[in-house]
Amino acid sequence: MGRVDDQSEQPGLSTGAEVVVNRLLAEGVDVCFANPGTSEMHFVAALDAVPAMRPVLCLFEGVASGAADGYARIAGRPAATLLHLGPGMANALANLHNARRAFSPVVNVVGDHATYHQSLDAPLESDIEALGQWTHGSVHRPDSAADLDILVREAVQSATAPPGRVATVILPADYSWEATAQKPLLDNISEVEPEPGDIDIDVAAAGELLRTQAEHAVLLLGGGATAADGLRAAARIRAAAGARVLVETFPARLARGRDVPALERLGYLAEQATQQLSGATHLVLVGAKTPVSFFAYPGKPSVLVPDGATVHHLAVEDLSGLADELGGAAPTVPPSEPGAPPSGPLNPQNLAQVIAALLPENAIISDEANTSGVFLPAATASSPPHDVLTLTGGAIGQGLPVAVGAAVAAPHRPVIALQSDGSAAYTISALWTMAREQLDITVVILNNRAYAILQLELMRVGTRADGERSRSLLDLSRPDIDFASIAQGFGVPASRAGTAEELADQFRAALAEPGPHLIDAVLPTWSPG
Amino acid sequence: MGRVDDQSEQPGLSTGAEVVVNRLLAEGVDVCFANPGTSEMHFVAALDAVPAMRPVLCLFEGVASGAADGYARIAGRPAATLLHLGPGMANALANLHNARRAFSPVVNVVGDHATYHQSLDAPLESDIEALGQWTHGSVHRPDSAADLDILVREAVQSATAPPGRVATVILPADYSWEATAQKPLLDNISEVEPEPGDIDIDVAAAGELLRTQAEHAVLLLGGGATAADGLRAAARIRAAAGARVLVETFPARLARGRDVPALERLGYLAEQATQQLSGATHLVLVGAKTPVSFFAYPGKPSVLVPDGATVHHLAVEDLSGLADELGGAAPTVPPSEPGAPPSGPLNPQNLAQVIAALLPENAIISDEANTSGVFLPAATASSPPHDVLTLTGGAIGQGLPVAVGAAVAAPHRPVIALQSDGSAAYTISALWTMAREQLDITVVILNNRAYAILQLELMRVGTRADGERSRSLLDLSRPDIDFASIAQGFGVPASRAGTAEELADQFRAALAEPGPHLIDAVLPTWSPG
Known part of the structure; x- marks a missing residue:
């Protein structure tokens, strides 16, 4: 097991690094995509003492952060990353940006210099907070070694509060190697508030809209609505009301294949997306953001909502209720098989x-x-x-x-x-x-x-x-x-x-x-x- | 040549991207390590119109930024990087951090969304300024397309003002594709102030110190003092006064080989560095920072300056004057050759x-x-x-x-x-x-x-x-x-x-x-x- 030979070891107390690993586990985080350096060595040693945490070594931090994103999209819960000070966090950022856009919960553990070393501008010193904030997530820096248990809990709760985000725990090396009694966890730790919903239409109003104006309405599905249940409900709505249904351009996780309706995705090319949305006077977003083009192009619109159209937000969990309200039956999909593999030069x-x-x-x-x-x-x-x-x-x-x-x-x-x-x-x-x-x-x-x-x-x-x-x-x-x-x-x-x-x-x-x-x-x- | 088919093209005017490339060239920047994306396509097209700029394609932004660092260390002047919005800049950061520590001048050109697209939170939107500021360099965002010429000049001047830093130009796509008359360059454009020097000892005082207390003095060389001239001057000082001379642990560019004195480098391990500096009561820094250990270790000091020692800063350009003052003759180095290549299993x-x-x-x-x-x-x-x-x-x-x-x-x-x-x-x-x-x-x-x-x-x-x-x-x-x-x-x-x-x-x-x-x-x- 990991051992601290330092005099700060006290019988019966865990090192700060062990506290962090144990708290991550208690909050359901049991995989750590790691690219450690010197300031994370006590965390590494703690992995021997706390074997339930699975470490996965990555040779570059962008692999660790992208893996945490992919893990969250499939597991529905966060993995941790282990990163080495500011430059390690910097290398992780691009895939944390993708995780942010996927609303994937991710918990970064970023080792930092010992607190008393931070003012010395040692070679690896940099502003880790600024990088954490760049992800639009939460940044958690302990004020003392005794804060670690509470702090890690808050970080996991922040990451997992709907719709999901990147939380970054900064772990100074001295707090990591000290064995310090932890402040007690509160029974009702302050919950991170989910981002305020902007839901502005309910099942009844959406049903009325679709019954009367389906030919001018488009449902755009994103986020949780692109799971199989959401796609099936949307297909029932389409069958019952005749409304157009689209899936956002780049869904975080999209159910596909012969058991789920193959709904068209909004095109990456603005020209194509404009065509798909043309004539719509009502755009009902279900877990999706207001569609904008990926880039701006000279003389082309950036906002893809047709001029004068009204944008509504329907809750993802109301999708199947709306299908019921409209009386939509599941469309029968004729069983089909993909064709046999073709031949010839690859294209x-x-x-x-x-x-x-x-x-x-x-x-x-x-x-x-x-x-x-x-x-x-x-x-x-x-x-x-x-x-x-x-x-x-x-x-x-x-x-x-x-x-x-x-x-x-x-x-x-x-x-x-x-x-x-x-x-x-x-x-x-x-x-x-x-x-x-x-x-x-x-x-x-x-x-x-x-x-x-x-x-x-x-x-x-x-x-x-x-x-x-x-x-x-x-x-x-x-x-x-x-x-x-x-x-x-x-x-x-x-x-x-x-x-x-x-x-x-x-x-x-x-x-x-x-x-x-x-x-x-x-x-x-x-x-x- | 690069052509803009957009209606904004006006006869006789260059696109913003061409202005940027031409201004970089006029300021002596003629190599661009590039990893472009959609928002940089006009810059890419401008390279055909302005063939004096050499583009070097890199498959990852960290290669581009590290290459710009290496280029600056050898050429003594900046190269440009071409990066794709915030995520591209993020991937470049780790090696920009190394460039910052090397005081290498680097000019980043970071493409951004068109100005009118930036408020839409399109998928690649992020806070590019925050990333630029993380490098402790200057960030230059134009207020209008007409600012580009002035702005690029300011960025190059900022990057090259001693001791050298990272300057980041943010180039919105619409400013890049517009052909806009540029504001005139001022005759005396406001010069970026070099970082205030903290030189506190001159040749006479340093000479006096070394004549009287050489056995308790250490010269630590860094920055410009690790070129061949600096090393030779330091070796003359050592020969004349008997003071210890060390080179900083990780010099940006260190002259080596049989024609220059082989001066010992300060050890990476704090234990070793402490030994090298032990007994010193005066530490004379010449282009070097106050030595601190790379990391903190339990029970070991972080600051490597011996307790009670006085730290002095001597200007790099005073080093040979100090050698003259002390009357140091160049030590004769017996000509030597490295041994013949050895044999056996590699170690x-x-x-x-x-x-x-x-x-x-x-x-x-x-x-x-x-x-x-x-x-x-x-x-x-x-x-x-x-x-x-x-x-x-x-x-x-x-x-x-x-x-x-x-x-x-x-x-x-x-x-x-x-x-x-x-x-x-x-x-x-x-x-x-x-x-x-x-x-x-x-x-x-x-x-x-x-x-x-x-x-x-x-x-x-x-x-x-x-x-x-x-x-x-x-x-x-x-x-x-x-x-x-x-x-x-x-x-x-x-x-x-x-x-x-x-x-x-x-x-x-x-x-x-x-x-x-x-x-x-x-x-x-x-x-x-």
């Missing part, structure tokens, strides 16, 4: 067909396929039921870490990471954690040797790059990246597929074997159409 | 001997060798003259990016990156940029399959990890990482060395060929001694 369309045809029961898809993934939603509509986790905050490098977290949360579900090549490079060391933990993840790299999304966006923002210099920044060839070689370097068995048949064979084999596999799916080099 | 000591024996003339060493690199300073003292760039801010993942920047700054100097395995994983995609740009970099991975520094630190903070769970967080085996395979995946020719002879053969071959190479030097698995 985005037959790649999607292969994945759809072979997708196992109850899979989890971590989807950062980006441009090359456009055919996936249609192809997988009749695959077995599965969940899809998407890029909620637009900070790329999310897909592989989220797959790690999902696989830790659901060890008996196959996880498929559909990952574009450019985005894969940001947090590629996630592969090593997959190997270390022998996670059942099949990574498919959609390798088109380009930041294809940027070649598209370059045109959409109203400019052109005819020149070699600008093209060089959007092209990932020279040299081509061999992801199979990289994966093998990180200990993940890997192969390359150039045809649909090869992909099907390799995907089937990867799914049949335990542990992680990577398939580098070599697509035609992308160029704007 | 940290013979690895250092191989590097030292084969180090080419005028090399640059990017040193993130950490625990495995302890024998390097002694071994390379008689190697040909070279510069060493170290981990100034303790944020690991710095060595490979800094090597990229150094190689771009000095295309005719061989760059050697000595890189520990754990740290290499943070920013490993730097290898791809080395391949893309065909940079003459030889990476040697000191692969001991452990966070050895943490195994050491675990003991030093007064705790132990006897258990499997804590050990699992400090060990990088299961699976072992094959860096040669990873390097080949990123397009860098690579090999593995298990003996000193193999390392010597491979190192010689890598130096003889242009372009990047990686050698995965397999050391005995580290365990605390």
Whole structure:
């Protein structure tokens, strides 16, 4: 077990680090995605004394934070991260941004210098609070070692209060190594208030609206409404009232497959979204935010709500009541199967067909396929039921870490990471954690040797790059990246597929074997159409 | 050339993005380490219109910021980075922290949403200013598109004002695509004030101090004093007065090799540093900060200045005057050569001997060798003259990016990156940029399959990890990482060395060929001694 040789050890008392680990466990947090440094060594030692906490080593902090996001989306409760001072927190931020946009509860434990060391501006000193606040979450810094027990409880409660957020505990090294009696927990610790709801329409009013103006109404589902129950209720509403129903562009967790209605997602391209919402005079948001375009484009609208339309907010838990109110019966979906795997040189369309045809029961898809993934939603509509986790905050490098977290949360579900090549490079060391933990993840790299999304966006923002210099920044060839070689370097068995048949064979084999596999799916080099 | 099809184009006017690129060039910034996204597409297009700016694509923002740091340390002037909104800036922060500690001038250009889009809380919206301020640098946000020319000039001046800092320009997409007349540059633009100096001792007083109390005085050199001239002056002072002379623990750029005095560096371990400074009653800082331990440890002092000692600050430019004042002659250094390359199974000591024996003339060493690199300073003292760039801010993942920047700054100097395995994983995609740009970099991975520094630190903070769970967080085996395979995946020719002879053969071959190479030097698995 972890031992403190320091004179501050007192019989019968735990070190601060042990208090933190024990309190996390008592509040239901039993996985820690860790990238520790010197200031976290007592926390590391405490893991031996408190074996119920599962540590998962990540080789980069952005893997730890993305894994905590993926874990929360599947487990429905937070994991901890263990990060090394400000620079460690900084490396975690991009995927904490995605977690924030997914409303995933995450509890960061960020080691800090001993309190008496903080004023010395030692090399690793920086403003950790500022980074915690950047996530729009709560930041918890103890005033004394005796505060740790209460403080960690408050942090977990803050993270898990609906709709979920990032909570950051700053753990000074001296508080971590001291063995100090803790202040008693209060019976009724002050609860963090959930964010004020802005629900402004109830079942009766929504029912009236849809009975009278369904052809001019759109239901937009997000957050908790994209689980299977929400999608089924929305499909009943659509069947009964004839209203349009859409799912937000990047849901945190979307139920998919043949047992749930395949509802259209609001398009990423503003042009497409504008078309989907055209003519609507009432937009009923259910767990979704008011839709805005991802970026601004010259001469195009940023707010996607049609001019003059009224925006309503319906509570997610009222969705099935609304379906009942409207008397909607569950639409009968004709049983269907995805087609047999296709053949021929690989392209985005037959790649999607292969994945759809072979997708196992109850899979989890971590989807950062980006441009090359456009055919996936249609192809997988009749695959077995599965969940899809998407890029909620637009900070790329999310897909592989989220797959790690999902696989830790659901060890008996196959996880498929559909990952574009450019985005894969940001947090590629996630592969090593997959190997270390022998996670059942099949990574498919959609390798088109380009930041294809940027070649598209370059045109959409109203400019052109005819020149070699600008093209060089959007092209990932020279040299081509061999992801199979990289994966093998990180200990993940890997192969390359150039045809649909090869992909099907390799995907089937990867799914049949335990542990992680990577398939580098070599697509035609992308160029704007 | 870059063209704006938007109606805002006016004849004779440049887009905001072109203004920014042109102003950077006018201020002497002609390299841009870039990881762009949609909001930076006009900047990308402008690179075609303004071909004097050299864009260098990086696959992760931490590579771009570390490269800008390495570039500044060698070129003595800033490079630009191009980053994508808050999450892109977040990924750059850890190496900006190192740049801050190195006093490297860096100019970040961070694309932001169009100004009218910023209030919509679109998915990528976040507080970019907060991240810029975290670097302790300046943040420049234009109030209008007409401000860009002035603003970029101010940012470059802020970055380059002594001693050097990180300046961040926030570039909204609409200002970037608009073609707007610029406010005229003022003749005397308000200069950024250099940080107030705290110089409190001049040549005469320092001379008097050293003549009378040399045996109780220590000169600690940092910043600009670690160039060859400073080291020679300090060696003359030591020879004349008999004072102890030390170099700070992690210098930004340290001249080394047989033409410069091999001055001892202040130890990383507080125990060692305390020993080096013991008995000093006067500590004369020359470009260095007051020494403090990297971390706090139970029962050990954090401030390394001996009790009761007086701390003085001497200006770097007074160092050679002080040597003259004391009448110090340059010590004659007997000509020496490093020994012939050794043989036998590889270990940290013979690895250092191989590097030292084969180090080419005028090399640059990017040193993130950490625990495995302890024998390097002694071994390379008689190697040909070279510069060493170290981990100034303790944020690991710095060595490979800094090597990229150094190689771009000095295309005719061989760059050697000595890189520990754990740290290499943070920013490993730097290898791809080395391949893309065909940079003459030889990476040697000191692969001991452990966070050895943490195994050491675990003991030093007064705790132990006897258990499997804590050990699992400090060990990088299961699976072992094959860096040669990873390097080949990123397009860098690579090999593995298990003996000193193999390392010597491979190192010689890598130096003889242009372009990047990686050698995965397999050391005995580290365990605390």
